[in-house]
Amino acid sequence: MVDRADEVETFSWLAWDDLGVVERLDSEAIATRFFRVIIPVWPAQSFYVTRTADGEEQRIKIALQIRSVILGYLRLPTWLAAIVLGVPAIMLPHTWGWLIVPALLLTIVAALLTFVAGKLNEEEQWRRSLLRRVVGFGAPPEMLAEELRDEVCTNLERMWHARSPFMTWVDAIEHGISSELLVALAEYEQDPSLVRLARANLVNRVWN
Numbered sequence: 001m002v003d004r005a006d007e008v009e010t011f012s013w014l015a016w017d018d019l020g021v022v023e024r025l026d027s028e029a030i031a032t033r034f035f036r037v038i039i040p041v042w043p044a045q046s047f048y049v050t051r052t053a054d055g056e057e058q059r060i061k062i063a064l065q066i067r068s069v070i071l072g073y074l075r076l077p078t079w080l081a082a083i084v085l086g087v088p089a090i091m092l093p094h095t096w097g098w099l100i101v102p103a104l105l106l107t108i109v110a111a112l113l114t115f116v117a118g119k120l121n122e123e124e125q126w127r128r129s130l131l132r133r134v135v136g137f138g139a140p141p142e143m144l145a146e147e148l149r150d151e152v153c154t155n156l157e158r159m160w161h162a163r164s165p166f167m168t169w170v171d172a173i174e175h176g177i178s179s180e181l182l183v184a185l186a187e188y189e190q191d192p193s194l195v196r197l198a199r200a201n202l203v204n205r206v207w208n
Contacts (some may be wrong), residue, residue, distance in 0.1 A: 015089045016044070020072025022065070022118030027051040028138050032068040038078045043069045045169050047141040067118055075113045082106035127187075134184040141188045153188040160185060173198045178205035 018031040019040055028050045034040040046068055047059040048120035069168070089098035128138030134156070139150050160169045160181055167175075169185045173194055178201040186194035 017051075018047075019076065020065075020068035020070070020118075021069045022071060023120050023122060025125060025132075025138060028128070028132065030062070030065050030068050032065065032072050034072055039080065040073050043072060048137070048143060050119075050137045050139075058137075059139070060139055060144065060148070062139070062145075065143075069074075071113060071118055075110065077115060078106055078110040082110055130180050131184055131187065134180050141190060146185060149188060153185070156181065156185050170194065173201065176201050176204075178202050198199075 003127075017036045017037050019034045019036070020032045020043075021029050023030045026123055027128055028048070030046060031049050032046045033044045035042045035044060040048075044065055046062050046065045048062050049057065051057050051061050080113055082103050085099045089099040089103055093100075128140065128188065130138075131140070132138035135152055141152075143150075157169065163181070164172060167177075172179070173182050173186060176196070179198075180202065183195070183198040186198040
């Protein structure tokens with residue numbers, strides 16, 4: 001379900017922190033809450049984090065996301081290791097200057113883990129942007145709990161019925177009608193063939 005964001009302790013050495021932020025798209029991302037003793041120790045819960053129009057942060061509980069967990073474990077320790085090696089190399093170069101090479105290598109790795117790893121590809125960016133425009137958040141339906149997924153799907157069906165009361169949304173897709181709402185409905189129905197057809201209808205409208 002959708003929850004308000006909890007306060008996140010950032011500077012305590014013993015805390016619960018959000019780490020492993022991945023798949024960021026504008027104001028949305030996936031993050032995992034870790035128990036941390038300086039470095040991450042144990043992942044408790046992953047969230048799809050989004051921000052409402054009035055700026056309020058909300059979180060949708062999802063299953064632990066492997067990529068988020070792995071990067072949550074790797075990013076902070078890699079930065080810390082780079083600092084631990086870099087500080088003596090800078091402060092005492094005559095004694096520890098040789099440490100600057102591994103420190104720089106670790107800094108590069110940490111930067112790649114932080115700013116490159118965990119990005120969405122273009123197709124998934126397009127998909128989540130469409131879902132966000134229609135639903136209000138871009139979380140993929142397959143990530144959501146069944147109860148929330150069914151609730152959203154029911155609301156989308158009502159929206160379609162209000163727009164076109166004499167044709168079901170499935171018939172509309174099969175008849176070539178183009179609509180972002182139909183794409184979202186197919187996504188939440190989790191029917192790959194309908195998703196492909198609804199997307200094709202949408203693309204045909206754009207290019208024709």
